[in-house]
Amino acid sequence: xxxxxxxxxxxxxxTKRNFKWDEPTVKSIIRDMxxxxxxxxxxxxxCLLSGRDHITxxxxxxxxxxxxxxxxxATVYRFLKQLTxxxxxxxxxxxxxxxxxxxxxxxxHHDHLTCKQCGAICEFENQQIELLQKQIxxxxxxxxxxxxxxxxxxxxxxxxxxxxxxxxxx
Amino acid sequence: xxxxxxxxxxxxxxTKRNFKWDEPTVKSIIRDMxxxxxxxxxxxxxCLLSGRDHITxxxxxxxxxxxxxxxxxATVYRFLKQLTxxxxxxxxxxxxxxxxxxxxxxxxHHDHLTCKQCGAICEFENQQIELLQKQIxxxxxxxxxxxxxxxxxxxxxxxxxxxxxxxxxx
DNA sequence: AGGTAAATGAGAATCATTTTTATTTAGATT
DNA sequence: AATCTAAATAAAAATGATTCTCATTTACCT
Numbered sequence: 001x002x003x004x005x006x007x008x009x010x011x012x013x014x015t016k017r018n019f020k021w022d023e024p025t026v027k028s029i030i031r032d033m034x035x036x037x038x039x040x041x042x043x044x045x046x047c048l049l050s051g052r053d054h055i056t057x058x059x060x061x062x063x064x065x066x067x068x069x070x071x072x073x074a075t076v077y078r079f080l081k082q083l084t085x086x087x088x089x090x091x092x093x094x095x096x097x098x099x100x101x102x103x104x105x106x107x108x109h110h111d112h113l114t115c116k117q118c119g120a121i122c123e124f125e126n127q128q129i130e131l132l133q134k135q136i137x138x139x140x141x142x143x144x145x146x147x148x149x150x151x152x153x154x155x156x157x158x159x160x161x162x163x164x165x166x167x168x169x170x
Numbered sequence: 171x172x173x174x175x176x177x178x179x180x181x182x183x184x185t186k187r188n189f190k191w192d193e194p195t196v197k198s199i200i201r202d203m204x205x206x207x208x209x210x211x212x213x214x215x216x217c218l219l220s221g222r223d224h225i226t227x228x229x230x231x232x233x234x235x236x237x238x239x240x241x242x243x244a245t246v247y248r249f250l251k252q253l254t255x256x257x258x259x260x261x262x263x264x265x266x267x268x269x270x271x272x273x274x275x276x277x278x279h280h281d282h283l284t285c286k287q288c289g290a291i292c293e294f295e296n297q298q299i300e301l302l303q304k305q306i307x308x309x310x311x312x313x314x315x316x317x318x319x320x321x322x323x324x325x326x327x328x329x330x331x332x333x334x335x336x337x338x339x340x
Numbered sequence: 341a342g343g344t345a346a347a348t349g350a351g352a353a354t355c356a357t358t359t360t361t362a363t364t365t366a367g368a369t370t
Numbered sequence: 371a372a373t374c375t376a377a378a379t380a381a382a383a384a385t386g387a388t389t390c391t392c393a394t395t396t397a398c399c400t
């Protein structure tokens with residue numbers, strides 16, 4: 001996926017994991033949540049932290065049972081919910097599709113640009129839009145507490161593929 | 171729900187139904203969709219057109235069975251899906267909540283500001299945000315095909331209620 | 341080590357939505 | 371107007387994501 005230079009107000013977000021998630025760190029994340037440090041939570045959290053961004057509960061569950069086949073999916077869902085409630089994880093819901101989760105801590109707020117075809121996700125942040133949103137809420141007398149901004153379109157590589165398809169082809 | 175004056179770039183959308191949805195009009199909407207004009211579709215469409223905006227499939231179904239108790243909910247869902255596919259109706263999904271539908275034809279594109287507490291929905295349109303979105307997609311090499319912008323917060327009346335609640339109360 | 345509230349696994353429950361299937365019907369064709 | 375046929379329907383079952391229940395197990399405070 002090609003990415004072009006951003007304007008001054010829109011920034012690319014660094015999605016690389018340049019932090020070492022060692023045992024004690026993972027432990028203290030759970031402890032700081034006010035929860036008991038269990039083997040299952042350790043496994044789930046490690047998988048979440050080292051796995052792909054924007055993972056579904058199902059995908060995470062599948063990663064998790066490779067390390068402990070007896071771990072139940074209810075446990076994964078339960079823990080994800082707690083992580084979401086404590087804003088350590090961001091839940092992204094697109095249409096009626098399964099929710100996707102991503103580690104949110106120490107990561108700036110951002111929105112998503114998703115390819116309708118292949119699902120490739122770009123993250124971006126735009127102060128100007130954030131500001132306009134607050135303005136709009138204020139104009140209606142609302143206190144803004146959150147927002148969802150999901151753009152979708154065709155990514156560069158899917159645009160090429162589209163062009164190659166015979167007319168009328170799905 | 172109180173509404174304040176909007177800035178020059180953000181406009182209130184007229185949600186009033188100042189059009190007469192008579193029998194022949196409703197019929198031709200269905201016929202123009204390339205579908206057969208059935209009594210059930212007539213009922214569903216009339217309910218949709220005269221009922222509240224941002225209705226759920228369930229709410230619509232309940233309105234519909236008042237006119238014909240034998241009408242099944244699958245029929246409502248099926249028809250809503252077809253209306254959505256033909257862009258006559260817009261489907262709005264918030265979190266994991268049931269989808270809400272609204273008549274989209276002849277209505278300008280707009281986004282939503284929803285009260286987390288009471289579900290009150292304000293509609294707005296902001297050209298500046300629309301423009302910024304296109305810009306962002308372009309910067310990533312994407313062709314923008316759509317977007318979801320859902321703001322949520324506390325509406326004026328729920329802000330008052332919040333203040334009245336005893337501390338710790340749900 | 342022992343007690344207890346919290347956490348777990350397994351599976352059932354839920355909820356919105358979709359699919360299936362046998363039956364009915366709209367509307368084109370005689 | 372009667373006939374035909376693909377499309378539409380009702381009803382119920384299926385689906386898929388997520389949540390709940392509950393009997394059992396476990397973390398961790400004393």
